[in-house]
Amino acid sequence: MGDVSGKGLQAAMVVSTIIGGLRMQLSSQPSEVLAQLNRLLAGHVTGFASCCAALLHPDGRMQIANAGNPAPYCNGVDLETLAGLPLSLVPDVAYEETLATLPAHARLTFVPEGVIEATAARTNELFGFDRTLAISRETAATIAEAAFRFGDGAPPG
Numbered sequence: 212m213g214d215v216s217g218k219g220l221q222a223a224m225v226v227s228t229i230i231g232g233l234r235m236q237l238s239s240q241p242s243e244v245l246a247q248l249n250r251l252l253a254g255h256v257t258g259f260a261s262c263c264a265a266l267l268h269p270d271g272r273m274q275i276a277n278a279g280n281p282a283p284y285c286n287g288v289d290l291e292t293l294a295g296l297p298l299s300l301v302p303d304v305a306y307e308e309t310l311a312t313l314p315a316h317a318r319l320t321f322v323p324e325g326v327i328e329a330t331a332a333r334t335n336e337l338f339g340f341d342r343t344l345a346i347s348r349e350t351a352a353t354i355a356e357a358a359f360r361f362g363d364g365a366p367p368g
Contacts, residue, residue: 212280212321213262225256229298241266241276245295245306249278252299260298263321271313276306281327281340284320284347285313320347322354329358338362 215225232251236244241264252260261279268274275283275290279297283290293307313319322343329338338361346354 212283212323213260214280214323214325215260216258221257225252225258225260225299228252228256229260229262239266240308241274242306242308245276245278245298246304249296249298249304249306250302253302254299256299259300261324262298263292265319265321267313267319271315271317273311273313273319274308275311276308278304278306281322281324281343284322284344285311285317287318287344287348289344290319318348320351320354322347326354326358329362331361332363 213229215222215229217225228251229248232248233244236247238244238247244264245262248260248262259279263275263277263280263283265273265275265283275292276295277292278295282292290311292309295306296304327338327340327343330336331338338358342357342361343354346357349357
């Protein structure tokens with residue numbers, strides 16, 4: 212799960228570079244994927260990207276590395292991850308992995324910063340972590356719609 216800074220063509224170019232970098236990945240280890248993407252972006256793009264990379268194993272084990280993205284939720288509970296710098300800020304960053312074992316039939320929910328940072332136009336209040344946690348068991352579409360409605364009161368188009 213990731214998010215890029217900026218909007219429009221600039222942000223699209225960062226996303227395009229990330230997709231190209233992911234297609235060239237030789238490793239499936241989350242920390243190595245993030246380190247490689249960081250090296251690819253640092254000094255070559257304007258802006259930055261946050262990203263949370265996870266490798267899920269059939270037995271329920273999960274390896275996760277985080278580059279400035281909100282941590283995921285597991286069954287409605289915040290899953291603690293080790294913090295890491297967003298991608299492209301510093302050329303050589305070593306990302307650390309958090310190891311977890313997911314319970315059977317776990318619901319793992321990743322959210323971008325945009326959900327947490329959705330801002331109510333009238334009050335300038337953020338959607339925030341508490342509201343995000345409260346709906347973290349919902350579908351992606353429901354979460355996105357809730358953040359969008361909170362921001363300006365209209366459903367997504």
